[in-house]
Amino acid sequence: MAKIMYFLTVFFIILHVPGIFTEQENPDACPIRKFNPLGQTCQKACTRNQECGLKRRCLCDGDCGLSCVTTTRSCPWPVNIANAKTGLVKGTRNFGDQMSVLCHPGFKMASGQETALSRCQGDRKWSVITPCDVLDPVKSCDVPHTIENGFLMENGSTFSVGTSVHYQCNLGYALEGHKVTQCMENTTWSQPAPTCRQIFCPPPPEVKHAYLLAIQKSEYAVFEEINYLCDRNLDMDGSHNVTCEANGNWSAIPICRTRCKIPAQRSRVVYKGSKRWVHEIPGTVHHLEAVTFFCLNQTCSYPATSQCFDGILSLPSCYEEPTWIQYNFFPKNIVSEITPCTEL
Known part of the structure; x- marks a missing residue:
């Protein structure tokens, strides 16, 4: 799989680098020779093959422009570039052949690129041998504070600038403070961590013609249950079991209903x-x-x-x-x- 990804990356680079394979074949596309090109020794300048003798040809040699080069000369191989992987695009290393340079994850070249193509020059040197250096460290904030009876909805150990995290309380607790906080440019969090307050229900209401089966308290915790019983010969409309809900309210309160007499007598x-x-x-x-x-x-x-x-x-x-x-x-x-x- 790693080899497949490598060749796909090289193919992508070739497709997106303009002028590949055209400079040598089209003299008009060749740049004018620069004076003392950086990192390259230029061969004899020319305009046509007849000016180069029998063993050399007039071809484009990068910044050196049209030059008399020996096409059978090869560049050194293998090439070791710091923090990078190299490979021959065509499998050969003669003049004009190309070498791919892929920086390892977390590294890039001085130009900011992470990939490049290097060309075998007329002086038998590769055009690009720039090492890959470590990327600039990303600014990040410390791990956000944990909260009692609550949790962070995002996982992770690194929180870069601009990242937002969300707090949430456990069931039965209400969040007080800011739910969302963001990692700022100065690597501090925009808001302090919130707190989680326990939710309680007030004493349950009285029900007419009913009595309560529960310990009398001033407040009841979430999910705590109580029971109502109707007086004799009355029917309960609703559930006798009532629960303190997460919003601090009681579930539906029942009603005690009166039974009916049949108004007919002789039928x-x-x-x-x-x-x-x-x-x-x-x-x-x-x-x-x-x-x-x-x-x-x-x-x-x-x-x-x-x-x-x-x-x-x-x-x-x-x-x-x-x-x-x-x-x-x-x-x-x-x-x-x-x-x-x-x-x-």
């Missing part, structure tokens, strides 16, 4: 899935329980349901209470006893 009703006379139903109907009555539709009966809600069970508007005579002498003619309309 059969459907209660808890069975049809029975009212006097056969013991006690009262629980809160939210349903009772089905029967109404008259000419010669047949149809059901009409009513629900108990906090002591009130209303008779359906279509319901008519049988008379004492009907109930005692003609019970089979009572509406609840005649043929249902669904069977006709």
